[in-house]
Amino acid sequence: MTAAARTPVRLDARLDDHLSRWLWLVKWVLVIPHVLVLALLWVAFVVLSVVAWFAILITGRYPEPIFAFTTGVLAWSWRVAYYSYGGLGTDRYPPFGLGEHPEYPATLHITPPARLSRGLVLVKWLLALPHYLVIGFFAGGSVYIGSRAAGSAETWPASAGLIGLFVLFGAVALLFTGSYPRGLFDLVLGMQRWVLRVVAYCALMTDEYPPFRLDMGGADPATLAVDPRAPEAPGPRPPHGWTGLRVTAVVVGSLLVATALGTGAAATGLLVADRAGRDAAGFVGTPAIEVSTGGHALVADPVELWVDDAGDPLRVSSDPAGVLGTVRLSAESAVPVFVGVGPSDEVGRYLAGVEHETFGGDGRNPARTAGGPPSTPPAAQPFWVASAQGSGAQQLTWTPVPGRWAVVVMDADGGRPVAARVAAAVTAPGLPALWSALYVGTALMLVAGVVCVGLAVPRAPAGPGPGVTVGPAPQR
Incomplete structure (x- = not known):
């Protein structure tokens, strides 16, 4: 084995001799429990990868317990992918767990690095850009796509792209012939091996740049060690104490951290809107949009404010003005325009038999009602609680x-068609209290998440570093 063929990431797989012709049709259902668990574990993977990023930047080392966790998540994901639509090479149901499962037909080993470059962690995501193009073509943006230094963003164990296409070809061949074409299997493994090497590099688990080559076949031809002086087949390493309770705690803590980041982003958006988004009159509003209809009216109905299903005011928080403040609606048209707010049932009676379009709460897919013109102009109706009409920009x-x-x-005359630029704004007196409360919640969740993750990660024992160690490479 030449030095050029060495890589710290080793992926092996063994094709079962007898595969079911039809089981692959239902494997998407069978792997749902794994997908649900892995979705949570990948949240923790990303959070712990960020922790590892700082650790490498400061110390030049990847924390051993975190390395054991992230390697375990990758190995587990690979087992599920191989069983399902990332390989379909075995009918043995993948085991749950982050630990070693050398008996399973699909295994993964990542050699733990002794030291890592502090500066390289800043640019790995950039250096891997050429690989992104290749593995995006292979995986179609689905399985194990690395994202920056924080690790991988996707967790679904199925594949799209060339991998998914070739696995589909293998499944069809299996259905009709009872066998999986060996050459197709070798090609799929080569592409998956390329993808996993890039993921490990982008997840900061190695400084060895992934090679641009397809190492096809079930048994990885690459050696386990990057350093020629390192042993070729390291023995089992001591566990790092990733018990079920610790894994649960780190997942909960990671979810708290992720939620805190989202809440903090929302709070910042509200803060910017409150401080920088107000106009001279103190209103926070939406940009004006063009609306039009071939009918006689455009209606947003219903706008429900603090009412229950029966339309009765809620007993709790029944003061919309305390939250929204004053509402301002504006409309501008080339002809005299009318804009008004009225009770939904009264407006409905007025527009019964009138051709108009009604927008729901999402503002999309308006419902068109056929009919004729209104019997009287809109301003003649007595039920409007606020209205404005005239030429140019109108505001209520x-x-x-x-x-x-x-x-x-x-x-204004009830004619057709209707075309106008409309906008809405509110004074929102409760906005400062809202973003302040969100910031407080963000801080509490962030502290709780950090404490939870910090207490859950086991301390590294003395001795060799961690890794997912497999037995001898399976023979083809």
């Missing part, structure tokens, strides 16, 4: 109260 302000309301935009 309204102090909201609980109820079901409709916002209507029409031509």
